[in-house]
Amino acid sequence: MEKLVSSWNNVQTVPEKHVVGAYATEVKKLAATILELICEGLGLEFGYFGGKLSEIPSMLVNHYPPCPDPSLTFGVSEHCDPNLITILQQESDVLGLQVLRNGEWIGVEPISKAFVVNMGYLHVNHKCSNNKLRSVEHRAVTNSEKARTSFAMFFIPNGDSIVEPAKALADSRNPAIFKSFQYKEFITHFINRTGGIDVALEPFKLQA
Numbered sequence: 001m002e003k004l005v006s007s008w009n010n011v012q013t014v015p016e017k018h019v020v021g022a023y024a025t026e027v028k029k030l031a032a033t034i035l036e037l038i039c040e041g042l043g044l045e046f047g048y049f050g051g052k053l054s055e056i057p058s059m060l061v062n063h064y065p066p067c068p069d070p071s072l073t074f075g076v077s078e079h080c081d082p083n084l085i086t087i088l089q090q091e092s093d094v095l096g097l098q099v100l101r102n103g104e105w106i107g108v109e110p111i112s113k114a115f116v117v118n119m120g121y122l123h124v125n126h127k128c129s130n131n132k133l134r135s136v137e138h139r140a141v142t143n144s145e146k147a148r149t150s151f152a153m154f155f156i157p158n159g160d161s162i163v164e165p166a167k168a169l170a171d172s173r174n175p176a177i178f179k180s181f182q183y184k185e186f187i188t189h190f191i192n193r194t195g196g197i198d199v200a201l202e203p204f205k206l207q208a
């Protein structure tokens with residue numbers, strides 16, 4: 001993590017680098033613990049998601065100014081995070097984040113001192129866990145009166161890392177759904193896709 005903070009030396013827009021660095025360090029520990037517990041829960045070997053698959057921590061601060069007519073725009077439109085796991089902090093008491101459940105958008109109320117944990121679309125969802133865990137589709141709506149800020153820490157695979165179905169989870173009744181690929185191949189498809197989220201994995205689907 002020191003490497004991360006020192007890489008900000010030329011970044012003038014991060015005023016409290018030590019605070020951000022300390023926060024990022026703790027969130028990284030939290031993400032590692034959650035990933036280990038997921039491994040244990042799924043029956044994967046210890047450290048399966050560690051290393052290259054969650055190598056790149058990346059922080060995004062989202063700021064949504066008030067919008068006089070929230071029906072006209074989203075803060076962030078519907079998506080799944082294309083990474084391994086995201087830890088989100090909703091700083092204020094302003095509602096904005098929504099998740100899709102059974103076809104309905106549900107508001108995720110900010111809870112003081114609590115994080116929102118999003119399973120990333122790629123690994124945990126369709127590949128590494130062979131569909132055992134699902135990534136939730138989410139979006140952020142705007143508020144007509146109050147501004148809202150959220151802090152997202154994404155844990156992203158190294159571009160060269162190989163994404164493959166967890167062998168321990170695939171068997172004759174639950175065969176692998178996608179072929180192995182490098183993360184950078186997927187992310188290129190994800191960014192350049194012209195359709196919905198699932199289009200990004202289409203090229204990697206194994207024939208049924």
Ligand code: OGA
Pocket residue numbers: 060062076081088096097138139140150152
């Ligand atoms: C994101 C995201 C939601 C929010 O940054 O990927 O989904 O509540 N943010 O800001």
Ligand code: NI
Pocket residue numbers: 079080081138
């Ligand atoms: Ni997101």
